[in-house]
Amino acid sequence: MQKLERSFYSKASMYSFFVVMILILSMWLGTGQFVHVDMMLFGYLIGSLVFAIGITLRMVSWSLRPATHQMLKRSFSNLRNRERKKRNISSIIKTAIDNIILQKFIFKRGIYRGVTHWLIAWGCIGSFAITFGLTFGWMHFSLIDPETYQIIVMGVPTITMAAHGLFAEMVYNGLNITAMMVLIGVLMALIRRTTSPDVKVTQRTEFDLVPLYILLTVTVTGLVLTLSYAVLDGWMHNYLSLIHQITVVLFLVYFPFGKLFHLPIRPMTTAVPMNYQEHLQVDTRACKRCETLYSNDDQIADVKEILGAQSFDLQLSDGTYLSDYCPACRRRMRVMKQMNLESQHKNPYAPIQTMTDVQVPGFGKHRADSYYEKKDKGDKNHE
Numbered sequence: 001m002q003k004l005e006r007s008f009y010s011k012a013s014m015y016s017f018f019v020v021m022i023l024i025l026s027m028w029l030g031t032g033q034f035v036h037v038d039m040m041l042f043g044y045l046i047g048s049l050v051f052a053i054g055i056t057l058r059m060v061s062w063s064l065r066p067a068t069h070q071m072l073k074r075s076f077s078n079l080r081n082r083e084r085k086k087r088n089i090s091s092i093i094k095t096a097i098d099n100i101i102l103q104k105f106i107f108k109r110g111i112y113r114g115v116t117h118w119l120i121a122w123g124c125i126g127s128f129a130i131t132f133g134l135t136f137g138w139m140h141f142s143l144i145d146p147e148t149y150q151i152i153v154m155g156v157p158t159i160t161m162a163a164h165g166l167f168a169e170m171v172y173n174g175l176n177i178t179a180m181m182v183l184i185g186v187l188m189a190l191i192r193r194t195t196s197p198d199v200k201v202t203q204r205t206e207f208d209l210v211p212l213y214i215l216l217t218v219t220v221t222g223l224v225l226t227l228s229y230a231v232l233d234g235w236m237h238n239y240l241s242l243i244h245q246i247t248v249v250l251f252l253v254y255f256p257f258g259k260l261f262h263l264p265i266r267p268m269t270t271a272v273p274m275n276y277q278e279h280l281q282v283d284t285r286a287c288k289r290c291e292t293l294y295s296n297d298d299q300i301a302d303v304k305e306i307l308g309a310q311s312f313d314l315q316l317s318d319g320t321y322l323s324d325y326c327p328a329c330r331r332r333m334r335v336m337k338q339m340n341l342e343s344q345h346k347n348p349y350a351p352i353q354t355m356t357d358v359q360v361p362g363f364g365k366h367r368a369d370s371y372y373e374k375k376d377k378g379d380k381n382h383e
Contacts, residue, residue: 012060016053023052023136030154031137040241044135047249054256055264062265066309070302075271091274099269112192119185120215124263126178131248176226183219186212211259218247275299287326294326 008014031037062068078084098104103121107114133139142150142157149168150160161168170177189212193199203209221244228237255261276299283293285300303323307313314322322330 011064012057015060016056019052019056020049023049026138026154027136030139032155034137036137036140036152038134038137038140041135043245043249044131044252047252048132048135050249051252051255054253055261058256058261059264066306070306070309071268071271071275074275074298074302078275088274092270095270095273096267100267112188116185116188116192119181120189121263123178123181123183123185124215124260127175127182130174130178173226175222179219179222182215183223186216186219190216207259211254214247214251214254218244218251221247275302287329288320288324289329290326292326292328300324 005011005014008017027037028034063072078088081088103114103118106117139151139153142152143163144150144160147163148160149163151158151171161171190209193203193209193212221240225237225240225244228235228240276296283295285295285297286293300323304313304321307323316322322333325333
């Protein structure tokens with residue numbers, strides 16, 4: 001692999017080349033050696049190839065980050081572990097259903113936000129599937145007789161359908177259905193971002209609003225194009241088709257480099273519970289100080305390696321690492337360090353004696369008896 005990589009400018013360029021070659025090969029197979037290529041979709045094809053190259057470049061850059069690289073390495077290691085096979089499969093399935101299909105992590109922030117995100121996400125996924133399937137020729141329709149169509153997938157005949165049946169109408173209008181999902185979701189998002197005072201303070205126009213405007217433009221031009229040939233007898237169809245194609249190409253070129261890039265990397269979240277939960281929602285790693293369970297061995301080992309790769313290991317004088325302690329103990333240690341205390345009390349909840357001989361309650365609720373004895377003597381001397 002290293003010798004092959006030397007033939008390219010970088011690892012990212014090598015993978016981009018392979019992705020483009022795979023797409024062209026799949027197109028060759030799906031279209032019967034380029035027999036069923038639709039030249040009306042040529043602009044979408046160019047935009048899709050640029051999209052594929054951009055996604056590959058971003059994915060390679062993202063995977064080379066120390067944290068991501070360590071997570072991927074841990075994932076491949078766990079997937080090869082036969083003892084964890086059952087746990088891995090159940091964890092991946094559960095996380096995929098919760099976080100990708102149902103997107104519960106968004107619904108926890110509110111029903112409105114959950115519905116908005118779900119509509120946009122699945123509308124985009126459906127639109128991508130249909131667009132790429134038609135653009136690369138992975139699927140097309142073959143007329144068997146005047147009343148029957150057959151769907152051809154990668155050159156293999158599949159299901160047949162009545163040309164004017166309900167199922168056929170749903171297939172024909174697949175992009176319109178997904179476009180309506182995106183349109184409703186985008187409008188809900190724009191309403192929230194223009195009316196919520198909290199969101200208006202934190203959002204950035206170029207990062208948060210521009211993606212919504214691009215999605216809105218693509219969906220509106222696509223729906224207007226459908227309206228043109230379905231209701232208006234093809235009025236300005238050629239111009240509307242060109243405008244829609246331009247907006248789609250701009251969207252595909254923008255996608256890998258903007259906020260929407262989180263869509264293809266979201267499935268990677270299925271690896272987190274698989275790697276870092278020996279038992280679902282149960283911690284097994286004990287704090288070295290208070291022995292409270294707060295994490296697990298795999299996660300702490302990865303944290304140490306990631307920080308070490310960045311020359312930021314946070315190793316303490318006794319040889320332990322800050323990650324060996326639970327969050328509560330880390331806060332106590334940080335406070336004691338800031339107060340210039342050289343040694344730590346055996347009882348973490350005991351009052352703290354500072355180097356200025358001023359005692360403060362520390363992490364307990366009461367001061368030591370010696371504090372009040374000194375205070376009483378001071379009061380008597382003052383009298």
